[in-house]
Amino acid sequence: MELDLSQPYAPLTSFLADRAGMIESPTDLKKLGNNFGNDPVCVAPFEFASHPSEDKIVLKKSPYFYGASSVHLGGLIYQVITQPSILATDLQAGSIQVANDLIPTSANQLAGDSSVHLLRSTSLGYDVITINVSNSHGAATPPFTNVGTPIAQHPELRKALELSLSRATINSVVFDGQYVPGCGAISSASPFFPSAPCPGQNIAEAKKLVAQSGVKTPIPLTLLIASGNSEQTQLGTVIAQMASKAGFNIKLLPEDAVTGGTQVLKGKFQLYLNQWSGRVDPDLNITPFWSPDSKINYSGVDDKALNTVVAQAAATTDMAQRKALYNQAQVIMLNDLDYISLFYPKLIMGVRSNVTGVKFFSDGLPRFAAASMSGS
Amino acid sequence: MRWYVLRRLGASVLTLLLSSIVVFIGIRALPGSPAIALSGENASPKILAVINAEFGLDKPLPVQYADWIGQVVRGNLGTSVANGLTVRSELAQRIPITFELAALALLVAFVVGIPAGVLAAARRNTASDYAVTTVSLLGLSVPSFWLGLLLITGFAVHLSWLPASGFVPFLQSPLGNLEHMIMPAFVVGIGLAAVIMRQLRSGLLESLGADYVRTARAKGMSEFRVVCVHALRNGVLTVVTVVGLQLGLLISGVVITEEIFVMPGLGQLTLESVFSRDYPTLEGVVLLTATGYIVVNVLVDIAYSILNPRIRVTGDAE
Numbered sequence: 001m002e003l004d005l006s007q008p009y010a011p012l013t014s015f016l017a018d019r020a021g022m023i024e025s026p027t028d029l030k031k032l033g034n035n036f037g038n039d040p041v042c043v044a045p046f047e048f049a050s051h052p053s054e055d056k057i058v059l060k061k062s063p064y065f066y067g068a069s070s071v072h073l074g075g076l077i078y079q080v081i082t083q084p085s086i087l088a089t090d091l092q093a094g095s096i097q098v099a100n101d102l103i104p105t106s107a108n109q110l111a112g113d114s115s116v117h118l119l120r121s122t123s124l125g126y127d128v129i130t131i132n133v134s135n136s137h138g139a140a141t142p143p144f145t146n147v148g149t150p151i152a153q154h155p156e157l158r159k160a161l162e163l164s165l166s167r168a169t170i171n172s173v174v175f176d177g178q179y180v181p182g183c184g185a186i187s188s189a190s191p192f193f194p195s196a197p198c199p200g201q202n203i204a205e206a207k208k209l210v211a212q213s214g215v216k217t218p219i220p221l222t223l224l225i226a227s228g229n230s231e232q233t234q235l236g237t238v239i240a241q242m243a244s245k246a247g248f249n250i251k252l253l254p255e256d257a258v259t260g261g262t263q264v265l266k267g268k269f270q271l272y273l274n275q276w277s278g279r280v281d282p283d284l285n286i287t288p289f290w291s292p293d294s295k296i297n298y299s300g301v302d303d304k305a306l307n308t309v310v311a312q313a314a315a316t317t318d319m320a321q322r323k324a325l326y327n328q329a330q331v332i333m334l335n336d337l338d339y340i341s342l343f344y345p346k347l348i349m350g351v352r353s354n355v356t357g358v359k360f361f362s363d364g365l366p367r368f369a370a371a372s373m374s375g376s
Numbered sequence: 377m378r379w380y381v382l383r384r385l386g387a388s389v390l391t392l393l394l395s396s397i398v399v400f401i402g403i404r405a406l407p408g409s410p411a412i413a414l415s416g417e418n419a420s421p422k423i424l425a426v427i428n429a430e431f432g433l434d435k436p437l438p439v440q441y442a443d444w445i446g447q448v449v450r451g452n453l454g455t456s457v458a459n460g461l462t463v464r465s466e467l468a469q470r471i472p473i474t475f476e477l478a479a480l481a482l483l484v485a486f487v488v489g490i491p492a493g494v495l496a497a498a499r500r501n502t503a504s505d506y507a508v509t510t511v512s513l514l515g516l517s518v519p520s521f522w523l524g525l526l527l528i529t530g531f532a533v534h535l536s537w538l539p540a541s542g543f544v545p546f547l548q549s550p551l552g553n554l555e556h557m558i559m560p561a562f563v564v565g566i567g568l569a570a571v572i573m574r575q576l577r578s579g580l581l582e583s584l585g586a587d588y589v590r591t592a593r594a595k596g597m598s599e600f601r602v603v604c605v606h607a608l609r610n611g612v613l614t615v616v617t618v619v620g621l622q623l624g625l626l627i628s629g630v631v632i633t634e635e636i637f638v639m640p641g642l643g644q645l646t647l648e649s650v651f652s653r654d655y656p657t658l659e660g661v662v663l664l665t666a667t668g669y670i671v672v673n674v675l676v677d678i679a680y681s682i683l684n685p686r687i688r689v690t691g692d693a694e
Contacts, residue, residue: 035460053469053640054459054648079542081638085525086541090638093532093540141421258408258653265412295423 008315010322014281045071045369055080072357072372084230091116091350097373098358100366102348103231104178110350119349119360122180122189124278124285129223129239129340131158134300135267144292144300149270150215157219158337160209164246165239166201171343174234180344184330185276185286187344189362192282192323194330206246217247223271224263227254232273235342239273264298272298275345280363282326283314289339299338306332384677388670395666396448396659400441403658406650409433410457413652431457433655444659453663454656458648463660466645471664473543474641477564477633478626480557482619484565485572490615492569493576497584497611498603508573515570520563524636527559541638560637564630568622575618580611613680620676623668 005012015021025041032039040048045067046059060075062068079096081087088106091099092113102110102118110116133152134144151157167181180188183198210217223239225232233254240250250271255263263269279285287310288294292302306329313325333339347364354374359367411427428434432443447454453463496508532540538559544552583589584607592602631643642661649658 038460051459054466054645055638055640079638081541083635086528086636086638089525089528089533090540093528093536095532095540095542138421255407256651258413258651259406262408262412 008317010314010317011281011283014279014284018279046073046076049075067369071369073368076368088350091352094352097352097355098366099350101364102350104176104346104348107178107348107350108176115353116350117353119351119358120178121347121360121362121364122187123345123347123364124187124189124280124362125276126182126185126187126278126285126344127235127273127275127342128289129161129342130264130269130272130274130289130298131161131338131340132267132269132272132299133158133338134302135298136300138267139265139297139300140293140295142292142302144302147267147300150213150219151221151270154213154215155337156209156213157215158340160206160213160246161243161248162337162340163199163202163206163209164243164248165340165342166242167198167342169201169242170235170238173238174231175343175346178346178348180346181342182344183334183341185289185333185339185341186282186326186330187278187285187362189344190280190282190285191319192326194323194327196327196330196334199334201242203245210247218244218249219247221248221250221270222253223250223273224253224255224260224269225273226260227256236273265296267298267300274298278363282322283310286310286326286329286333290333301336301338303332303336306336381674381678384674388674391670392663392666396445396663397441399659399662399666400444401437403653403655403662404437406653408653410653410655413654414457431655444656448663453660456649456654456657458652458654458657463656466657467642467660467664470640470642470645472545473639474630474634474643476546476553477557477560477630477639477641478623480561481564481568481626481630482623484561485568485619487569488566489569489572490576492573493580493615494603494608496573496577497580498599500581505577509577512570512573515566515573518566520567520632521636523566524559524563524633527563528636531559541636543637543639543641556637556639560630560633560639563636564626564633568619568626571618571622572615575614576611579614580607583607583611586610616676616679620672620679623672 003012023043024036028039028041029036038051042048043065045062045065047062047064049058049060051057057078058075059078061071061073065071081090081096081099084103084106087096087099088102088109090096092110092115094115099106107118110118131151132147132149134146136145136147137143146152151161162183167183171177171179171181181198182188184194184196186192186194210219221243223236225236233252236250236252240248240252243250260272264272264274276285276288288296289298290301290303290306290310291297292307309325309329309332313322313329316322316325347360347362349358349360349366351358352373355371356373357368357371359370361367409424409428410431411424411433414427415423425434432440435443444454451464453467455462456466492508492512496505499505528540531538539556542556544556546553580603584603586607589602589607592606593599597606630641631647633639634641634643635647642664645657646661648654649661
């Protein structure tokens with residue numbers, strides 16, 4: 001297969017190594033069309049066996065895989081368990097052998113258990129407070145005009161909000177110190193991690209900026225969070241408490257994923273706590289939220305200088321050059337503050353001690369090709 | 377009796393129709409849509425329009441309702457927008473699990489609640505009565521999530537006596553099925569046992585104060601026979617009504633238990649459908665639950681009249 005590009009595009013190989021590059025059977029794609037997902041045929045150590053219920057997928061070892069002789073497991077069962085405490089308890093009880101996406105409190109619960117060992121990796125993603133600055137007609141719907149709220153109209157208020165927060169304290173209180181505080185869109189796990197430093201908490205400066213804005217305090221703000229998510233509730237509470245010292249009155253608004261997603265897409269929010277799961281290429285960690293062409297540009301960002309720098313970085317494959325350009329991009333993003341990045345999560349996976357060979361990387365996907373299990 | 381049943385069935389059909397309208401409107405009143413849930417990060421207006429057109433969500437609401445109800449009366453509950461499976465096949469998979477859980481929970485409730493209620497009434501204002509009443513209050517107050525986790529930690533993690541989660545079909549392994557059902561059935565049943573105990577105690581105390589009980593005692597009947605044969609039969613009437621009401625709640629209320637024990641039942645399906653705005657599945661589940669409620673209440677009324685033939689079900693007690 002040959003791809004002709006009109007200009008260099010460094011993220012291309014990263015795209016192809018991700019979902020867009022999954023190799024699928026053309027025969028089955030043609031036969032099943034939109035229902036391909038119900039009976040997929042791909043290239044991997046394991047093949048689809050059945051989907052017995054909505055929350056379970058069963059795979060079996062594929063005899064067609066080119067490395068089949070090195071695959072030790074006879075199959076895999078993917079079981080959805082949405083409650084973090086249940087996930088950890090099931091792992092301890094041995095009902096499941098691998099638990100992906102454990103939260104820090106679960107990791108603490110499992111830390112002293114000799115039947116389980118924990119694998120950790122810093123995520124390529126990040127958590128942000130999205131500020132609705134110019135999402136006036138819906139995400140990806142120009143023109144991006146200022147929404148007119150105090151925090152949208154006054155960049156110094158956004159700066160004050162950032163300065164009221166202590167990322168280290170947030171990490172310590174909410175995540176037991178297990179995550180990595182950060183202020184950018186490129187994770188510390190990436191070789192392109194920018195060297196521009198993160199501002200620390202400075203309440204005096206934050207108060208000064210609030211006074212400078214001329215907006216009367218307390219400044220009311222609503223922070224949209226995911227309902228039923230205890231971590232987000234804790235995080236939101238800590239943010240509100242810290243921000244109150246600078247004169248902000250933040251109220252938490254828990255919404256389920258679809259309701260929250262609808263409101264955010266339509267631009268009907270002030271602040272929104274969201275996450276980006278992270279991609280290998282740094283361009284794909286910036287453009288989703290900062291590009292004016294992105295369908296999930298929730299803040300309504302269209303910064304010409306940033307667009308230019310990011311485009312230049314994508315058009316070269318020179319690592320040093322790209323890193324320097326992403327440093328410049330970081331400075332611009334920290335200046336505009338349409339998003340306030342808080343931390344890079346630590347991905348935590350628990351594995352029963354009789355299971356070995358599970359590989360785990362910053363993309364959060366466990367690889368079982370070389371895994372094996374002894375006893376039961 | 378025949379006319380009564382026919383009248384109730386007629387009223388039930390009307391109730392069901394009204395329920396379908398309420399369900400249909402209620403679900404669509406939720407913010408967001410299946411299109412938003414499906415498209416996720418790719419939710420551009422163009423993609424949303426394509427998804428809406430594919431599932432007929434761009435048609436006027438009365439047309440959508442007419443299409444849906446027309447299919448329902450032909451036995452077609454539609455296709456899940458989340459996974460492409462027919463709603464009927466999903467329900468067929470999930471119903472046996474939830475019904476088994478509800479049935480076993482009811483068994484636990486009767487086995488625990490009825491003897492406790494009899495004991496509390498027969499030993500009124502004694503230590504036994506106070507102990508049973510206190511325990512029943514605990515049963516009502518304890519959150520099922522906490523109780524479930526406690527049981528899992530004890531019996532699965534520390535003792536390794538029972539599996540922590542999952543479900544094994546009965547036909548695949550009866551013992552495995554029972555092992556997986558014990559804890560969930562207890563979690564669901566203990567709350568209902570507390571309700572049964574309190575209702576039975578109250579009903580039995582009323583019966584034990586009646587003239588016929590005094591007569592039975594005067595005739596020299598044993599206390600066991602007086603309480604368990606004569607008084608219980610009347611005292612249990614309120615329990616029948618309460619169980620009927622609770623049964624509907626039981627089926628819809630096992631959501632939390634199914635989440636804790638990772639059981640792919642109806643409750644879990646309902647929760648998933650709400651979060652993913654899977655309209656056809658949610659409509660199917662709610663309609664099925666409404667049907668269940670109606671059927672159970674009709675059966676309760678019939679059981680009522682069988683237990684006590686003096687009660688005319690036209691509403692006049694004689």
